[in-house]
Amino acid sequence: MNIKPRGKQEEVMALPAKGHIVVLGTAGSGKTTVALLRAHHLANIPNGGNVLLVTFNGALVKYMRELSNNQTQKLVVENYHTFARGYLNSRGKMPSRNGIAEPNEKEFYIAQALDFLKKKYPTESTLKRSLEFFIEEITFIERFGFSDITEYKEAERIGRASANIKRENRKWIFEVYDRYRELREAGGKKYDWDDLALSVFNELQNDDSERRYTHIIIDEGQDFSPMMIKSLVESVADNGSLTFFGDVAQQIYGSRLSWRDSGIDINKVWRFDVNYRNPMTITEFAKSITRNKYWRHDGDMIDATSQIAKGPKPILIEFSHKQHEVSWIVDRVITIGKASSAVIICRNRDDITNFLSLLKNKGCEAIEINKGTPGFAHLKQVYLTTFHAAKGLEFDNVFIPYLTEDKIPDPDMIARAVSIEETYADEIKLLYVAVTRSKYGLYMTYSGNLSPLFPQEPNTYDFYYEDQLS
């Protein structure tokens, strides 16, 4: 990485290797870059300790490992769950067979717990709420790590499901949670993916041995639950440092969770507001997404400026048939992918599979990005990815197909939604993440009715009907 930190990036690089640091930065402002540079800097301190650079998803771990090809032995790059499993295993607290309940198993045990309590208290109305309601609220309890009903009842920042539940009725939800854990443990699953962090935290409290990491750096921190961050704070050696990088505008997992609830001890927040990736045209378009009525505002959001003045305006194309839309994207992405990196970002895996086979029929071996993809994103090549896995990555050209009302927001998410409004607010952030992946061109297409999440400001993009295309 031959990047010279500039402005506030340089100031953060120069901060002492002790204590807690929080950096909030807009898309493309160099959070991942400075996270990597600082990780290397800390790992190279003579006689210094080990450094953990931790992020949320597997694809980004691969990307960061690729960027830091001169990994030193003292620097470990991994995702939170790998860290958590490894730590619990080192303490003899991870069953030899996988002891973590997958989301479908979690749903199964919560449904059982709910049935049990409904039978026990047949007239209690709180217990008549939907299964989705209980899954969402139990996940919230786990991510905050409330260890008893009193803590949960007193919590000010409440989960969105419980927002319309009287405080005295939260005890019913907690009872379902207790029963869920009993049933899950009886089924051989000591943890689920959302309460792993609480177990790590509790274990660390009883662990007097020397900490493995002197410094921990968190990238994409906005998607870490408060309990995950608390456990990382606890994992750092006393003489060490914790540096948190995040962007609330890109919070696509666990909304309503805030790093401010996670025990990070700071007196100053650093703000990166210069975008080094997106041309000004894309930055302006991304800002228009945040002015959509479905966007949920947050005081930690950064008002961005772009470092790159020149670039084409984003393009939106309406097609009369989906078939035409797909053919246009396939032809166009193959042409563009010969001279630059080009990605098609889809809402779900089925669409990716379809594009992969259509591209293959035309002799193009596109790469699907997932946690196993080795080194990518900067090659002249066609890529495919989901909105979620695109997080943190960048490409010269980005294609986003199927921007129709029946696809975005995702109908499955709407069907399971406890609150439609909140689901819209979550889904619109996915669109924001996707558009800000582009270093140059941004092509968006649809056939049918345009998604309500698309910005209502036609001056921020160029619009074409398919018959206007050359």
Ligand SMILES: Nc1ncnc2c1ncn2[C@@H]1O[C@H](COP(=O)(O)OP(=O)(O)OP(=O)(O)O)[C@@H](O)[C@H]1O
């Ligand atoms: N000081 C700099 N000089 C030149 N290029 C930079 C600088 N800082 C960052 N960049 C470039 O800007 C782009 C965005 O950086 P990076 O991916 O680190 O941003 P980010 O804040 O993590 O973005 P996001 O949150 O959107 O994933 C990268 O191509 C990076 O190389």
